[in-house]
Amino acid sequence: MITLVHFQTCLSEFAEKFDKLASKYDHTIQHSAELEAVINDYSRFVTDQDNKAAWEQLEHSELEELDSLVWQLRNKSAQCVAIMEKYRALKLENGDVQIADYFKNIEECIDKEFGSFHVTSDSNVLLVGSGSFPMTPLLIAKRTGAQVVGIDIDEESIRLGQKVVETLGAGLKIRLESTLLEDLDYTREATHIIFSSTVAPKYELLDQLHALTNAQVVVAMRYGDQLKSLFNYPMRETDSCKWKLVDMILRPDDVFDIALYQKA
Numbered sequence: 001m002i003t004l005v006h007f008q009t010c011l012s013e014f015a016e017k018f019d020k021l022a023s024k025y026d027h028t029i030q031h032s033a034e035l036e037a038v039i040n041d042y043s044r045f046v047t048d049q050d051n052k053a054a055w056e057q058l059e060h061s062e063l064e065e066l067d068s069l070v071w072q073l074r075n076k077s078a079q080c081v082a083i084m085e086k087y088r089a090l091k092l093e094n095g096d097v098q099i100a101d102y103f104k105n106i107e108e109c110i111d112k113e114f115g116s117f118h119v120t121s122d123s124n125v126l127l128v129g130s131g132s133f134p135m136t137p138l139l140i141a142k143r144t145g146a147q148v149v150g151i152d153i154d155e156e157s158i159r160l161g162q163k164v165v166e167t168l169g170a171g172l173k174i175r176l177e178s179t180l181l182e183d184l185d186y187t188r189e190a191t192h193i194i195f196s197s198t199v200a201p202k203y204e205l206l207d208q209l210h211a212l213t214n215a216q217v218v219v220a221m222r223y224g225d226q227l228k229s230l231f232n233y234p235m236r237e238t239d240s241c242k243w244k245l246v247d248m249i250l251r252p253d254d255v256f257d258i259a260l261y262q263k264a
Contacts, residue, residue, distance in 0.1 A: 007054035011069055011230070014042055018076035025083045027156075029094075032087035039084055042077060043255050046224070046231045055227040073230050078198035082157065085132040089160035092133075092167060114192060115247050115260060117218045121145035124189045128205060129196030130176055132160040136194060141172040149186045150176045181205060187212045197222035197232040197256040210242040210263065219243070219261040232256050240264060 002010075017038050024031045045051060058066060113136075119125060123146040127136050130150025137148040152158055158178040165174050181187050190213060195202040202221060209219070224232025232255070238245070242264055249258040 002051055002054050004054055004057050007051065007058060010045065011073060014038070014045070015069060015072050015076060018073070018080050022076060022079050022083060025086070027086075027090075029087050029090050032084070032091065035080060035084055035087065039077075039080060042231060046228050047253055047255060049252070052227050055230075059226075070230060074233060075200070077231050078200070078233075081198055082131060082154065086156065086160055089132040089164050092164055113194065113220050113249075113258060114218060115249055115258075117192065117247075117260065119144045119146050119192055123147070123191045124186065125149070125192045125194065126184075126186060126190040127151070127194045127196070128181065128202070129199040130157070130161055131196070132157040133164055134161045134174070134176060137174045137176070138165065138169045138172070141169060141174050145173070146192075147173040148175075149184070149190075150174070151179055151181070151184060152176070153178065153180075181209060181212060188214060190214075190217055192218050192220070194220045195222055197224060200233055202233060203236045203238065206243060206261065207239060210239075213263075215263055217263065218246075221259040221261060222256045223259055224256045228256060235259055 021031060021035045021038060024035075113119075119140055121144055123144065125137075125140055125146050125148040127134070127148065127150040130137060130152045132154075134150050137150045140146055141148045150161065152161070155178045158176050161176045165172070165176065177184065187209070193209065193213070195205070199205070202223075206219060206221065209217075221235070222232070223235045224230075225234045238261065243261045244264045245259055246262050247260040249260070251257055
Protein backbone atom coordinates (compact mmCIF):
# COMPACT_ATOMS: atom_id res chain seq x y z
CA MET A 1 0.00 0.00 0.00
CA ILE A 2 1.22 3.51 -0.79
CA THR A 3 2.51 5.38 2.27
CA LEU A 4 0.92 8.65 3.38
CA VAL A 5 4.16 10.56 2.88
CA HIS A 6 4.56 9.22 -0.65
CA PHE A 7 0.91 10.03 -1.40
CA GLN A 8 1.33 13.64 -0.27
CA THR A 9 4.52 13.91 -2.31
CA CYS A 10 2.66 12.66 -5.40
CA LEU A 11 -0.06 15.28 -4.90
CA SER A 12 2.47 18.09 -4.59
CA GLU A 13 4.34 16.90 -7.67
CA PHE A 14 1.15 16.72 -9.72
CA ALA A 15 0.20 20.23 -8.61
CA GLU A 16 3.61 21.56 -9.68
CA LYS A 17 3.40 19.80 -13.05
CA PHE A 18 -0.10 21.12 -13.75
CA ASP A 19 0.91 24.66 -12.84
CA LYS A 20 3.98 24.47 -15.08
CA LEU A 21 2.18 22.92 -18.04
CA ALA A 22 -0.79 25.30 -17.86
CA SER A 23 1.59 28.24 -18.14
CA LYS A 24 3.22 26.72 -21.24
CA TYR A 25 0.10 26.74 -23.42
CA ASP A 26 0.76 29.00 -26.42
CA HIS A 27 -2.11 28.01 -28.78
CA THR A 28 0.13 25.46 -30.53
CA ILE A 29 0.64 21.74 -29.87
CA GLN A 30 4.25 22.22 -28.79
CA HIS A 31 3.78 20.83 -25.25
CA SER A 32 0.87 18.46 -25.92
CA ALA A 33 2.74 15.18 -25.42
CA GLU A 34 4.05 16.26 -22.02
CA LEU A 35 0.62 17.36 -20.79
CA GLU A 36 -1.10 14.26 -22.14
CA ALA A 37 1.31 12.02 -20.24
CA VAL A 38 0.66 13.85 -16.97
CA ILE A 39 -3.13 13.82 -17.41
CA ASN A 40 -3.07 10.10 -18.19
CA ASP A 41 -0.94 9.44 -15.10
CA TYR A 42 -3.29 11.53 -12.98
CA SER A 43 -6.36 9.71 -14.33
CA ARG A 44 -4.83 6.40 -13.29
CA PHE A 45 -3.83 7.85 -9.91
CA VAL A 46 -7.36 8.94 -8.94
CA THR A 47 -8.92 5.64 -10.05
CA ASP A 48 -6.28 3.44 -8.40
CA GLN A 49 -7.96 1.58 -5.53
CA ASP A 50 -4.59 1.22 -3.79
CA ASN A 51 -4.59 5.00 -3.21
CA LYS A 52 -7.97 5.09 -1.44
CA ALA A 53 -6.63 4.22 2.01
CA ALA A 54 -3.97 6.91 1.84
CA TRP A 55 -6.56 9.47 0.73
CA GLU A 56 -8.91 8.56 3.58
CA GLN A 57 -6.07 8.82 6.09
CA LEU A 58 -5.01 12.17 4.67
CA GLU A 59 -8.61 13.42 4.56
CA HIS A 60 -9.00 12.76 8.28
CA SER A 61 -5.72 14.43 9.20
CA GLU A 62 -7.36 17.90 9.21
CA LEU A 63 -4.28 19.58 7.80
CA GLU A 64 -5.03 23.15 6.71
CA GLU A 65 -2.58 22.89 3.83
CA LEU A 66 -4.47 19.87 2.48
CA ASP A 67 -7.54 21.93 1.61
CA SER A 68 -5.38 24.40 -0.26
CA LEU A 69 -3.56 21.63 -2.14
CA VAL A 70 -6.78 19.81 -3.10
CA TRP A 71 -8.36 23.04 -4.33
CA GLN A 72 -5.22 23.81 -6.35
CA LEU A 73 -5.27 20.33 -7.88
CA ARG A 74 -8.94 20.58 -8.86
CA ASN A 75 -8.54 23.98 -10.45
CA LYS A 76 -5.25 23.29 -12.20
CA SER A 77 -6.22 19.81 -13.43
CA ALA A 78 -9.48 21.27 -14.80
CA GLN A 79 -7.50 23.98 -16.55
CA CYS A 80 -5.11 21.41 -17.98
CA VAL A 81 -7.94 19.17 -19.20
CA ALA A 82 -9.34 22.19 -21.06
CA ILE A 83 -5.91 22.79 -22.57
CA MET A 84 -5.51 19.12 -23.52
CA GLU A 85 -8.83 19.31 -25.37
CA LYS A 86 -7.45 22.29 -27.25
CA TYR A 87 -4.34 20.28 -28.13
CA ARG A 88 -6.51 17.44 -29.41
CA ALA A 89 -8.60 19.84 -31.51
CA LEU A 90 -5.46 21.43 -32.94
CA LYS A 91 -4.03 17.99 -33.73
CA LEU A 92 -7.24 17.06 -35.56
CA GLU A 93 -6.74 20.08 -37.79
CA ASN A 94 -3.40 18.51 -38.71
CA GLY A 95 -4.98 15.11 -39.39
CA ASP A 96 -4.00 13.43 -36.09
CA VAL A 97 -6.95 11.54 -34.58
CA GLN A 98 -5.19 9.52 -31.86
CA ILE A 99 -7.08 9.34 -28.56
CA ALA A 100 -5.38 9.73 -25.18
CA ASP A 101 -6.20 7.35 -22.32
CA TYR A 102 -8.09 10.14 -20.54
CA PHE A 103 -10.41 10.63 -23.50
CA LYS A 104 -11.02 6.89 -23.83
CA ASN A 105 -12.12 6.84 -20.19
CA ILE A 106 -14.48 9.78 -20.74
CA GLU A 107 -16.00 8.14 -23.82
CA GLU A 108 -16.72 5.00 -21.81
CA CYS A 109 -18.51 7.16 -19.21
CA ILE A 110 -20.77 8.77 -21.80
CA ASP A 111 -22.50 5.48 -22.58
CA LYS A 112 -23.75 5.28 -18.97
CA GLU A 113 -24.63 8.95 -18.60
CA PHE A 114 -28.39 8.93 -18.01
CA GLY A 115 -29.02 5.44 -16.66
CA SER A 116 -32.68 4.58 -17.29
CA PHE A 117 -33.46 8.09 -18.58
CA HIS A 118 -32.63 7.22 -22.16
CA VAL A 119 -31.80 9.79 -24.80
CA THR A 120 -33.75 9.27 -28.05
CA SER A 121 -33.97 10.98 -31.40
CA ASP A 122 -36.68 13.24 -29.93
CA SER A 123 -34.49 14.42 -27.04
CA ASN A 124 -32.98 17.88 -26.70
CA VAL A 125 -29.64 17.59 -24.90
CA LEU A 126 -27.69 20.48 -23.39
CA LEU A 127 -24.05 20.16 -22.29
CA VAL A 128 -22.67 22.78 -19.91
CA GLY A 129 -18.91 23.02 -20.41
CA SER A 130 -18.57 21.50 -23.89
CA GLY A 131 -14.85 22.23 -24.26
CA SER A 132 -12.68 22.28 -27.37
CA PHE A 133 -13.18 18.63 -28.29
CA PRO A 134 -16.92 18.05 -27.75
CA MET A 135 -16.98 14.26 -27.50
CA THR A 136 -20.27 14.15 -25.62
CA PRO A 137 -22.28 16.05 -28.26
CA LEU A 138 -20.65 14.04 -31.04
CA LEU A 139 -21.30 10.64 -29.46
CA ILE A 140 -24.85 11.42 -28.33
CA ALA A 141 -25.89 12.95 -31.65
CA LYS A 142 -24.29 10.14 -33.64
CA ARG A 143 -25.73 7.27 -31.58
CA THR A 144 -29.21 8.64 -30.91
CA GLY A 145 -29.97 11.29 -33.52
CA ALA A 146 -30.84 13.73 -30.73
CA GLN A 147 -30.32 17.45 -31.01
CA VAL A 148 -27.39 18.55 -28.84
CA VAL A 149 -26.31 22.05 -27.85
CA GLY A 150 -23.03 22.67 -26.04
CA ILE A 151 -22.11 25.89 -24.26
CA ASP A 152 -18.78 27.09 -22.91
CA ILE A 153 -17.58 30.44 -21.60
CA ASP A 154 -14.21 30.00 -23.34
CA GLU A 155 -14.53 31.48 -26.83
CA GLU A 156 -11.42 29.66 -28.09
CA SER A 157 -12.96 26.37 -26.99
CA ILE A 158 -16.13 27.12 -28.95
CA ARG A 159 -14.15 28.09 -32.06
CA LEU A 160 -12.02 24.93 -31.92
CA GLY A 161 -15.04 22.80 -31.00
CA GLN A 162 -16.97 24.01 -34.03
CA LYS A 163 -14.11 22.92 -36.28
CA VAL A 164 -14.11 19.48 -34.62
CA VAL A 165 -17.85 19.13 -35.20
CA GLU A 166 -17.46 20.17 -38.83
CA THR A 167 -14.77 17.50 -39.28
CA LEU A 168 -16.22 14.60 -37.29
CA GLY A 169 -19.94 15.39 -37.08
CA ALA A 170 -21.02 16.73 -40.44
CA GLY A 171 -24.79 16.39 -40.72
CA LEU A 172 -25.35 15.81 -37.02
CA LYS A 173 -27.69 18.07 -35.05
CA ILE A 174 -25.02 19.79 -32.95
CA ARG A 175 -24.70 23.47 -32.08
CA LEU A 176 -22.01 25.07 -29.92
CA GLU A 177 -22.37 28.51 -28.38
CA SER A 178 -20.36 30.80 -26.14
CA THR A 179 -23.22 31.99 -23.97
CA LEU A 180 -24.75 31.79 -20.50
CA LEU A 181 -27.58 29.46 -19.50
CA GLU A 182 -29.98 32.32 -18.85
CA ASP A 183 -29.34 33.76 -22.30
CA LEU A 184 -29.99 30.50 -24.16
CA ASP A 185 -33.59 29.92 -25.32
CA TYR A 186 -32.79 26.23 -25.79
CA THR A 187 -32.43 25.82 -22.02
CA ARG A 188 -36.24 25.71 -21.69
CA GLU A 189 -36.49 23.08 -24.42
CA ALA A 190 -33.83 20.76 -22.98
CA THR A 191 -34.98 17.29 -21.91
CA HIS A 192 -31.52 16.21 -20.74
CA ILE A 193 -28.78 18.45 -19.32
CA ILE A 194 -25.20 17.37 -18.61
CA PHE A 195 -22.72 19.26 -16.45
CA SER A 196 -19.04 18.66 -17.08
CA SER A 197 -17.21 17.51 -13.95
CA THR A 198 -14.70 20.35 -14.34
CA VAL A 199 -17.32 23.14 -14.20
CA ALA A 200 -16.60 24.69 -10.80
CA PRO A 201 -19.93 26.50 -10.14
CA LYS A 202 -22.11 23.61 -11.40
CA TYR A 203 -24.30 23.45 -8.29
CA GLU A 204 -24.89 27.20 -8.36
CA LEU A 205 -25.88 26.80 -12.02
CA LEU A 206 -28.14 23.86 -11.15
CA ASP A 207 -29.97 26.04 -8.64
CA GLN A 208 -30.35 28.70 -11.32
CA LEU A 209 -31.65 26.14 -13.81
CA HIS A 210 -34.76 25.39 -11.76
CA ALA A 211 -36.47 28.53 -13.04
CA LEU A 212 -35.14 28.15 -16.60
CA THR A 213 -36.15 24.57 -17.43
CA ASN A 214 -39.26 22.50 -18.05
CA ALA A 215 -40.83 20.19 -15.45
CA GLN A 216 -39.59 16.92 -17.00
CA VAL A 217 -35.91 17.79 -17.44
CA VAL A 218 -33.27 15.30 -16.24
CA VAL A 219 -29.88 16.64 -15.14
CA ALA A 220 -26.74 14.50 -15.18
CA MET A 221 -24.18 16.00 -12.84
CA ARG A 222 -20.69 14.63 -13.35
CA TYR A 223 -18.77 14.75 -10.08
CA GLY A 224 -16.05 13.08 -8.06
CA ASP A 225 -15.99 12.44 -4.32
CA GLN A 226 -13.24 11.08 -2.04
CA LEU A 227 -10.14 10.25 -4.10
CA LYS A 228 -11.85 11.35 -7.32
CA SER A 229 -12.41 14.79 -5.81
CA LEU A 230 -8.77 15.47 -6.62
CA PHE A 231 -9.77 15.57 -10.30
CA ASN A 232 -13.39 16.75 -10.11
CA TYR A 233 -15.60 19.13 -8.21
CA PRO A 234 -17.49 17.00 -5.66
CA MET A 235 -21.20 16.41 -5.09
CA ARG A 236 -23.07 18.94 -2.98
CA GLU A 237 -26.44 19.12 -1.30
CA THR A 238 -29.25 20.70 -3.34
CA ASP A 239 -32.28 22.71 -2.32
CA SER A 240 -34.80 19.94 -1.61
CA CYS A 241 -37.61 22.22 -2.73
CA LYS A 242 -36.05 22.47 -6.17
CA TRP A 243 -34.16 19.29 -7.03
CA LYS A 244 -34.25 15.66 -5.93
CA LEU A 245 -31.52 13.08 -6.43
CA VAL A 246 -33.11 10.21 -8.38
CA ASP A 247 -30.11 8.01 -9.18
CA MET A 248 -26.36 7.70 -8.77
CA ILE A 249 -24.17 5.99 -11.34
CA LEU A 250 -20.96 4.94 -9.62
CA ARG A 251 -18.11 3.85 -11.85
CA PRO A 252 -15.00 2.82 -9.85
CA ASP A 253 -12.80 2.62 -12.94
CA ASP A 254 -13.96 5.91 -14.48
CA VAL A 255 -12.60 9.34 -13.63
CA PHE A 256 -15.99 10.68 -12.55
CA ASP A 257 -19.33 9.44 -11.24
CA ILE A 258 -22.77 10.75 -12.17
CA ALA A 259 -25.65 12.06 -10.06
CA LEU A 260 -29.05 12.32 -11.74
CA TYR A 261 -31.52 15.00 -10.67
CA GLN A 262 -35.14 15.82 -11.46
CA LYS A 263 -37.31 18.64 -10.21
CA ALA A 264 -38.79 18.13 -6.76
